[in-house]
Amino acid sequence: MTPLQPFSWARFVAIARKELVQMRRDRLTFAMIVGVPILQLVLFGYAINADPKQLPTAVVDHDRTVFSRSLVQAVANTGYFRVVAVPAGEDAADRMLERGRAQFAIVVPPGFGRALQRGERPALLVAADATDPSATGNAIAALTTLGAAALRHDLSGPLAALAPPPGPFEVRLQRRYNPEGVTQHNIVPGLLGVILQMTMVMMTAFAVTRERERGTFENLLATPATPLEVMTGKIVPYIAVGFAQATIILAAAKLLFDVPMLGSGALLVACMTLFIAALLALGFTISTVARTQLQAMQMTFFFFLPSLLLSGFMFPFRGMPGWAQALGEVFPLTHFLRVVRGVLLKGNGAADTLPHLWPIALFMLAAAAVALLRYRRTLD
Amino acid sequence: MDRVIDVRGLTKRFAGRTVVDAVSIAVARGEILGFLGPNGSGKTTTIRMLCGLLRPDAGEGTCLGFDILHxxxxxxxxxxxxxxxxxxxxxxxxxxxLDFVARVYAVPRRREAVEAALERLGLAARRRQLAGALSGGWKQRVALASCLLHAPKLLLLDEPTAGVDPGARRDFWAQIHALAAEGMTVLVSTHYMDEAERCHRLAYIAYGKLLVTGTAADVIAHSGLSTYVVGVAGGDERQLAALASALAQERGVTTVVPFGSTLHVSGTDAAALDGVRDRYAASGAQRWRRAEPSLDDVFVRLTQQAEDNYA
Structure with a gap:
């Protein structure tokens, strides 16, 4: 009697080969593996802009002096405002805001120039459609520094005394790692994590449920294959898929978006392997709980949405309250985003990366343990 | 006796409902045991417990000499x-x-084994065809071939010939008998009475309870059933149908089963049944002929009895 092996390499290879052949035959899945990263890259990469400029602006100029004209010109020169209309009164400007035809309404009150010359510090009214704070935030910030520079040219000669005095100290700002504030440099590396998360979790979530739905699971259970062999055999082919996707995304990041890649490639590959393994373990866990592919899909999205929203991919992580940050820390995506942005943009090394790796490893071990416990050798 | 399957008191409950109730089965080496019973009677559940796919809630025993529980x-x-x-x-x-199954079971000399199986099936030329594109009969043949790749000592076949044409069924049974002659033990569940008669022994299960085991002859002999074949003069179908419903109401008649242009009328009380015959045959419109009950008659009766007792 030959002894029972706890892990048979031959059985693992048999299952992995079968998965690869099935994956190759399933044209739709295969198209998704290549199509999803490209589609998401183009949509997110080209479409998302966290620093919107050229916002439509209505200007009501009751003053019509050289000062008001200079001021309006200076506002336009910030790049954040585009004057789309010059209505006669505030009512018309308000209606434009209401209807969404203008994001800003700037009103220069009558006698602005005269009051300015007398040193009365006249008020300039700027009304913003601030329903979406992130759409107006940077533009408003640009306005606050306007006063100092806008009228420098006009306040000369006898009016020079009105020019604002220099502040008691100077602020020197360094925008590090992404000095031009290019949104893509932040979004595209993040997409690497988001795309991997979506395809990896979903594909493995289907791995066992598909067999259950098609009736092949009973046969697989009747064979001597152990849970560990089935799990690894089904997961390993998808690691290869994950790397294929990562290659597509990184190539596009370089060629299309010119994302800087400062850190070590080997370090990135190592971190990616851990991240992919964690996602696959989670996907396999889902597939042992879900009875049908539809359930597996629903559970994937149940995980996917909070992970996406709380990871810091779409909204600044530090903007969230403490409990949300704590929840966000659970997701591997949160940590992988820090790793990939750190390695690519900041040139982080292994020592800088380590604090973000162990939470991913912990997640993977927990998911794999649940999967092995949940995977039943029987049909009970 | 060299018992390949020897289990006692197998019980399985799903959500409080007893699906298999204290079933005991013994099958000797080289024997073909036919496993019969109506749909939902617990045949599949029993087979799954035998091969370790389900854990019995109660019971014990061995399969191929190994403990089914551990x-x-x-x-x-x-x-x-x-x-x-x-x-x-x-x-x-x-x-x-076939290659996947051979790998998972670590079949020695895998390539040759797969090649030989393809040759035996006569599918060597169609080896690259997708299994999903096969017809019902071919699917069944390929499935059987894949079960046999690792040279098992016991075959558990769950309604293997459902939806398969008579020619393929005949080939299938010829193969099963050839395997049994070489020492393979077979447990096969079926709904077909002609297949039941091809088995060495039968086990009949209804509502989770094993009602009877033995050879076809034993089962018939121990049924205590007496049967008449009743024909109507001229073979008028409407008359036959009217007679069937009339007879079904009679005391002493337990089952009335139409068989072509005749009725199989059976009862457990031979004297009472004879009384019925005397009354009906007196009219001269019917021919009553005493006959051996068929397996069908016996199983219809057993299922009725089980319904009365457990349902």
Whole structure:
């Protein structure tokens, strides 16, 4: 009697080969593996802009002096405002805001120039459609520094005394790692994590449920294959898929978006392997709980949405309250985003990366343990 | 006796409902046991407990000499199990399916084994065809071939011939008998009475309870049933149908089963049944002929009895 092996390499290879052949035959899945990263890259990469400029602006100029004209010109020169209309009164400007035809309404009150010359510090009214704070935030910030520079040219000669005095100290700002504030440099590396998360979790979530739905699971259970062999055999082919996707995304990041890649490639590959393994373990866990592919899909999205929203991919992580940050820390995506942005943009090394790796490893071990416990050798 | 299957008191409950109730089965080496019973009677559940796919809630015993409760892993290696539903991978070719099974069971000299199986099936030329594209009869043949690749000592076949044409069924049974002659033990569930008669022994289960076991002759002899074949003069179908419903109401008649242009009328009380015959035959419109009850008559009666007792 030959002894029972706890892990048979031959059985693992048999299952992995079968998965690869099935994956190759399933044209739709295969198209998704290549199509999803490209589609998401183009949509997110080209479409998302966290620093919107050229916002439509209505200007009501009751003053019509050289000062008001200079001021309006200076506002336009910030790049954040585009004057789309010059209505006669505030009512018309308000209606434009209401209807969404203008994001800003700037009103220069009558006698602005005269009051300015007398040193009365006249008020300039700027009304913003601030329903979406992130759409107006940077533009408003640009306005606050306007006063100092806008009228420098006009306040000369006898009016020079009105020019604002220099502040008691100077602020020197360094925008590090992404000095031009290019949104893509932040979004595209993040997409690497988001795309991997979506395809990896979903594909493995289907791995066992598909067999259950098609009736092949009973046969697989009747064979001597152990849970560990089935799990690894089904997961390993998808690691290869994950790397294929990562290659597509990184190539596009370089060629299309010119994302800087400062850190070590080997370090990135190592971190990616851990991240992919964690996602696959989670996907396999889902597939042992879900009875049908539809359930597996629903559970994937149940995980996917909070992970996406709380990871810091779409909204600044530090903007969230403490409990949300704590929840966000659970997701591997949160940590992988820090790793990939750190390695690519900041040139982080292994020592800088380590604090973000162990939470991913912990997640993977927990998911794999649940999967092995949940995977039943029987049909009970 | 060398018992390949020897289980006692197997019981399985799903959500408080007893699906299999204290079933005991013994099957000797080289024997073909036919497993019969109406739909939902617990046949599939019993087979799944035998090969370790389900854990019994009660009961004990051995399969191939291994404990069914604790040595399921060893049992799995030496059992060929063919599920009720076709469960090869439809998106793999015939050859890939066989190769996968051979790898998982670590079949020695795998390539030759797969090649030989393809030759035996006569599918060597169609090896690259996807299994999902096969007709019902061919699916069944490929599924059986894949069960046999690892040279199991016990075959568990769950309604293997459902939806298969008579020619393929005949070939299938010829193969089963050839295997049994070489020492293979077979447990096969079926709904077909002609297949039941091809088995060495039968086990009949209804509502989770094993009602009777034995050879076809034993089962008939111990049924205590007496049967008449009743024909109507001229073979008028409407008259026959009217007679059938009239007879079914009679005391002493337990089952009335139409058989072509005749009725099989059976009862457990021979004297009472004779009384019925005397009354009806007196009219001269029918021919009553005493006959051996068929397996069908016996099983219809057993199911009725089980319904009365347990349902």
């Amino acid at each position: 040595e399921a892993a060893r049992i799995k290696r030496e059992v060929g199990y063919m599920t009720q539903r076709f469960s090869l991978y439809e998106d793999l070719s015939i050859e890939e399916n």
